[in-house]
Amino acid sequence: MRTTIIGLGLIGGSLAKDLRKAKFATEIIGVDANKEHAQKALEIGLVDKIETLEEGVKNTDLVIIAIPVDKELTVLPQVLDNVSDGTTVTDMGSTKREIIESVKAHSKRKNFVPAHPMSGTENSGPSAALEDLFKDKIAIICDHDDSGPQHLALIEKMFQILGMDIAYMTADEQDHSTAFVSHLPHAAAYALANAVQAKEDRNIIFDLASGGFRSTVRLAKSSGTMWHPIFQQNRNYVVESLDVYIKHLQEFRDCMHDKQDDKMKDLITNANKIRGILEGENPHLVKKEEKNVKLYTK
């Protein structure tokens, strides 16, 4: 199947690797506004050729948009303007409401399957692409009734081939939940990195940086080019999640300050439950081997 990938970074490049290996994509056209990234992606064999956006989306079976969500607001309508009637278009953006809104009235809206694979690393660019990046992770598909059934089926098949479980929800539910589970941890890591760097004797601190510190602050390495637009598009829900987080931090801080030892024990015991929750089965999730998919709808 001829597949066009717009944006040859971590996500686009990793998709290229897996989709080619699985023979889901037999020819991969790359499109990237960054010429160095395009050249690199060609060089390391992620794509078979580089084309302009207009050329690349014509006469192709599938277009995958994997670029920062601010850029996508411009690129997605252009893509739908230029694809032929049978072409499926999907995206990998971490926010969904504004993106879907941008093509709400487009005559080819049904060609578009809005998606968000919950996977990534703190690195970026084509050289950061990894095989199996998506395996055993979750892909969100939003407002699936607004996509044509053939287009939806093709994207479901793609995620299954990548080894992903699929969760279906409205764009609003996705933006709200993702604020807590992905955008908040990034904001928390950015603030932690800034807090520790602001400390006077920072050299000692960095000498001591332990595994615990490194894992907690890892996401603070993530690129602002990708994350700033996510925060902008999901502003209200991210602010809500930060308010909830700050409230819990303040409670922990006050409890410590006021020597409320029993309450602190309770707070730690409650936090510990995250182990069972994260390591247990997820009964609410659609496993890829199941026929009947779970719909998250309000």
Add this chain to the structure above:
Amino acid sequence: MRTTIIGLGLIGGSLAKDLRKAKFATEIIGVDANKEHAQKALEIGLVDKIETLEEGVKNTDLVIIAIPVDKELTVLPQVLDNVSDGTTVTDMGSTKREIIESVKAHSKRKNFVPAHPMSGTENSGPSAALEDLFKDKIAIICDHDDSGPQHLALIEKMFQILGMDIAYMTADEQDHSTAFVSHLPHAAAYALANAVQAKEDRNIIFDLASGGFRSTVRLAKSSGTMWHPIFQQNRNYVVESLDVYIKHLQEFRDCMHDKQDDKMKDLITNANKIRGILEGENPHLVKKEEKNVKLYTK
């Protein structure tokens, strides 16, 4: 060398594995108030025998205390009361001021080398013990002038054998720095786990838990038995670190709420610097192969 380990959990058990493998410890006596842990440690070969504290610290070359820091306040003086003149005593506690204070006037204070290896996992108990847990990590030795030179040399040798770099500092510096680099990330993870669990539609959130969320919240699985006393003993510095962190989170939140996009870009760019700092060389650190050790003294 005959070595007694008090506390056969993650740290004590991992030490037993490495010190035996390196033939630094030729006979290992285990002491643990928890009979199940003691039995398990014997069963899986971490220790050669189990003894009571009083028996275990007599006629031994080295005593390593690896128990929660509140328990250590009682156990450390008992150990010093019972060891013979030539025995070296060290500890693995994450706080140092109160512990050192508890034996300040003890006649065997010179036998004690206060230490803190910056390594661990979120798991606990003898079954959590890992080989090479300490390799390439940092060990802090505090107030080294107050330890006898032979005792200090033995503990330095032990950390070198474990593959660790050594940082020397005062107990106050250690507690202050460790508040930021270790205790704060734990408090932040506990609060994040509580914040996300408090959310109404938590099931959706946990289905979506991505790698980013998992790594940021990992430390929230850490045992309260170990961490509550650390927070108590380092209360003031942990509160200080939480205040700095909350200030930076609030700044990030306000910036997002008030649509101060340029400032947010700057905050993310500054946070990104953590990559270079964490991945670069640490010029301030004493590498184990260096002869001249760096002293962190005020």
